[in-house]
Amino acid sequence: MSTPTTLFDKVWRAHEVHRSESGQSLLWIDRHFVHEGSFHAFNKLAERQLPVARPDLTFGIADHYVPTLTRDLAGVADPKVRSMIELLSHNTQRHGVTLFGLDDPRQGIVHVLGPEQGLTQPGMVMVCGDSHTATHGAFGSIAFGIGASEVAHVLATQTLWQSKPKVMRITVEGQLAEGITAKDIALTWIARLGADGARGYAIEYAGEAIRSLSMEARLTLCNLSIEGGGRCGMIAPDQTTFDYLRDRPWSPKGRAFEQACTYWATLYSDPGARFDLEVTLHADEIAPTVTWGVSPEEALPIDRAVPDPEQLNDPAKARQARDSLAYMGLTAGQKLTDINIDRVFIGSCTNARIEDLRAAAAVLAGQKSRVPGMVSPGSTQVKTQAEAEGLDRIFIDAGLEWRHSGCSMCVGMNGDLVASGERCASTTNRNFKGRQGPGARTHLMSPAMVAAAAVSGRLADVRTLTAGADSSVQASGAH
Amino acid sequence: MQPITVLDTLGVALAAANVDTDQLIPARFMKEPRSVGYGQFLLYDVRHDEQGTPDASFILHRPGAGDAEVMVSRRNFGAGSSREAAVYALVDYGFRCVVAPSFGDIFASNAVNNGLLPAMVEEDDAERLLSALGDAPAAIHVDLDKQAIRVAEVEVSFSISPVWRTKLLNGWDDIDMTRQHADTITDFSAQYTAQFPWTAAQPPESTLISKG
Known part of the structure; x- marks a missing residue:
């Protein structure tokens, strides 16, 4: 053998x-x-x-x-x-x-x-x-x-x-x-x-x-x-x-x-x-996760708070966290669900297939987005399919733009850009400095989580949204 | 491609981790032909403010930086996008070597293909080099044959794959190397297609067939 x-x-x-x-x-x-x-x-x-x-x-x-x-x-x-x-x-x-x-x-x-x-x-x-x-x-x-x-x-x-x-x-x-x-x-x-x-x-x-x-x-x-x-x-x-x-x-x-x-x-x-x-992970350790910094490694479960560099033992990590928080305009120890957003983007090779659009639409159905945003399907066929299912209406009725397919705002090469200083909840793959435009601040997450952020106007836990609970409890004593 | 053996030149310290390729060259500059010179785009948004005014305190704007050929940085240098333009920006600026504790995989390949040496050092050694260089361009010595770097009293060794080392020492180009194997490729392709016939791309009968 x-x-x-x-x-x-x-x-x-x-x-x-x-x-x-x-x-x-x-x-x-x-x-x-x-x-x-x-x-x-x-x-x-x-x-x-x-x-x-x-x-x-x-x-x-x-x-x-x-x-x-x-x-x-x-x-x-x-x-x-x-x-x-x-x-x-x-x-x-x-x-x-x-x-x-x-x-x-x-x-x-x-x-x-x-x-x-x-x-x-x-x-x-x-x-x-x-x-x-x-x-x-x-x-x-x-x-x-x-x-x-x-x-x-x-x-x-x-x-x-x-x-x-x-x-x-x-x-x-x-x-x-x-x-x-x-x-x-x-x-x-x-x-x-x-x-x-x-x-x-x-x-x-x-x-x-x-x-x-x-x-x-x-x-x-x-x-x-x-x-x-x-x-x-x-x-x-x-x-x-x-x-x-x-x-x-x-x-x-x-x-x-x-x-x-x-x-x-x-x-x-x-x-x-x-x-x-x-490397082994257990599925039950995995929560809806969002990035808070400028590298995909700077990600945390949605129910946590952004790190406080003063509390980090490793000087290299502390230095990196300080730099990331400054670029992202965040406060050390701030709860993730207290981060207000300016815009959403649903698109990219990562998360713009039909199942992704269905997941986002399920959260947005009958709701209004509190921020502007756009949806760019992963392909023209995905767009056609989504329209056949009426998903385009859900996005448009929620106040989002329904666009044609392309790399679009994930990389901004075509001119679809996030303005400097704006904070975007995005289904894309990179939260690098300037990735979505010079000075743009990107938070990566799943399509349903972007939709949850859209209807909340801030980062939100889709699980509590879909359970019908209002998650607008103010943070207190977060470290 | 110009071979690299020894560099006796100026080095600059870019004391940051995760200097990704989006920072090395923002996407909006990639529509330009290479002939315009990509050096002007290197780290553009890092070293200019929103109005395009250069940040005089940035290392690349210090006196002597224009002559620097070695950049020392922190871990995960060149992560992210496969854009070879990130390497073009470094090379066109005049850099011939980047020293860091780790590199984005694709960036490192691209670097070697353009005669830019990606020298990998231990994290502690990177910190020692960064300190020795300080915040102004300073003399640095890089020896590819001996795999050694020296700044003032600090001397460290670096690693690089033997294949890349040979390529850089000789200034070899892959396409020329591969074309020597043209017959082997033709034979392989015939045998491969016979074994895996479905891998030959068969255009669909109607180009408008779709599956929802």
């Missing part, structure tokens, strides 16, 4: 074209997504007068710079933004690469579109010049973000040199309680291990709570792997995965699908497989 092997190793080995003397592997790439920002890589290719090696395995997606108020390129006021979208069309057309462009009914954020179209499949190695490419690992593929030089390398050769990372397993035992989501699992482990806690590791998520997650929730979890420093995050494919993939536009069909399923079913970590690091 062969040595027990991890899921990661099974997929890695199947893609090893060559191993150098120094131990680096040249990996075969099954799917390569490019977006507007990939223009640097196309320029590198042009400088060397090289063609795209496998245009059939390369896919262009307009998402980072697309407007969310219109699908008409002429409606983009900033000529530099417009030219980014045009440049992608030009480069994909020139190299014979399929483009999901601005006006395509399949357009969406690359990490929403890939799975939705069936381009993402188990056992693949997938790359994109975007750090949230880890999302696709939810299907049991190795998927990771790369820089422009590596994008150029993949375009030119359909391969990539990689040093094999160590492998860690994060096991979540037990069942998540009502109101606890994949976002909360992610923020909890990142807060525990640190924003560089998984640096140098590929992560496999396992355990009862993970098995029970829907495909979309798994995508959210894997998406956030990079926020803990992980090279990639993956989940062994199972019936949930296969059911999701059946009949997607680019999924294998008929006998090929059955053949693929037979192989996909072998993609799991064998009992006894060795991991370089094992």
Whole structure:
């Protein structure tokens, strides 16, 4: 009998074209997504007068710079933004690469579109010049973000040199309680291990709570792997995965699908497989979690208070907390539920799939948002589906803007920005300084928690909201 | 790519943890072609106020900072977005080496691909280097072959993957290296597609098929 092997190793080995003397592997790439920002890589290719090696395995997606108020390129006021979208069309057309462009009914954020179209499949190695490419690992593929030089390398050769990372397993035992989501699992482990806690590791998520997650929730979890420093995050494919993939536009069909399923079913970590690091969480330790600082590791359960740097023993942590509180405009020891917000954003590759919009709409139904905000669905198909279910009406009636799909206010490249000094409850992935705009203050949380914040005008516990209790009890004596 | 062996130059201390790539280059500058020079965008929002006035006290605005080639910082440097523009900003500014206790994974790869040395040091050693540099640009010596850094009396060693070290010492480029394996790749691709035929992307019959 062969040595027990991890899921990661099974997929890695199947893609090893060559191993150098120094131990680096040249990996075969099954799917390569490019977006507007990939223009640097196309320029590198042009400088060397090289063609795209496998245009059939390369896919262009307009998402980072697309407007969310219109699908008409002429409606983009900033000529530099417009030219980014045009440049992608030009480069994909020139190299014979399929483009999901601005006006395509399949357009969406690359990490929403890939799975939705069936381009993402188990056992693949997938790359994109975007750090949230880890999302696709939810299907049991190795998927990771790369820089422009590596994008150029993949375009030119359909391969990539990689040093094999160590492998860690994060096991979540037990069942998540009502109101606890994949976002909360992610923020909890990142807060525990640190924003560089998984640096140098590929992560496999396992355990009862993970098995029970829907495909979309798994995508959210894997998406956030990079926020803990992980090279990639993956989940062994199972019936949930296969059911999701059946009949997607680019999924294998008929006998090929059955053949693929037979192989996909072998993609799991064998009992006894060795991991370089094992981390175990219990589902009942996980609460609705929000970030209070400027790194995803600065996250806490909603019923807690922001730290008081004076109470922290570690001088490095105290220094960091002081700096984060100053940027965020918060007071040491302030209760999280006493933090007023100015705006909400529901969107991004992390949390803008149909289940996310349903979860937010369930909280907002019949309610008014106390602050302005916008909803940008993860893809045009998600938008269409949401409209068919009447979710758009719920958001609009609550006072929020219903926009087109794109990366939008998560990264602000298209001009959807949070104003300086404004505080935004956001379903996105990064609370970095200036991420949503210069001087913007971001609090990350799940879609239902953003909706709870919207109807409360401040950070709020969705569990007490849905229980019908008014959580407007004033804080006293919080330390 | 310009090889790196020894740097005898000026170093600057950026005494902060989690200097992420959104700080290294804010997203709004990434529409510019590289030819404009990305150095002007480096840490833009950190070193300017909202009106765009430079903060004279910031380390990069001190006399001599324009000649600095080494930046020393704290843990998790370059975390976040895969934007290679963060490396372009450092390189175009004139930096050839960043020293920190840990780096964002993708940032470190991008750095090596642009001839920027990501030198990883122990957390205590980073603090010693930061103290030795102080709040003005100061002389620093980096030796890639010996994996050593010196500032005044402080001498520390750094780690880097042997593969990256060789690449930086020689100024090698991956695409050239890989194209030597063109035949191996062609053979692999044929065998791989035979074994996993469904991975060949089959365009859907109708491009408008959707599944709600």
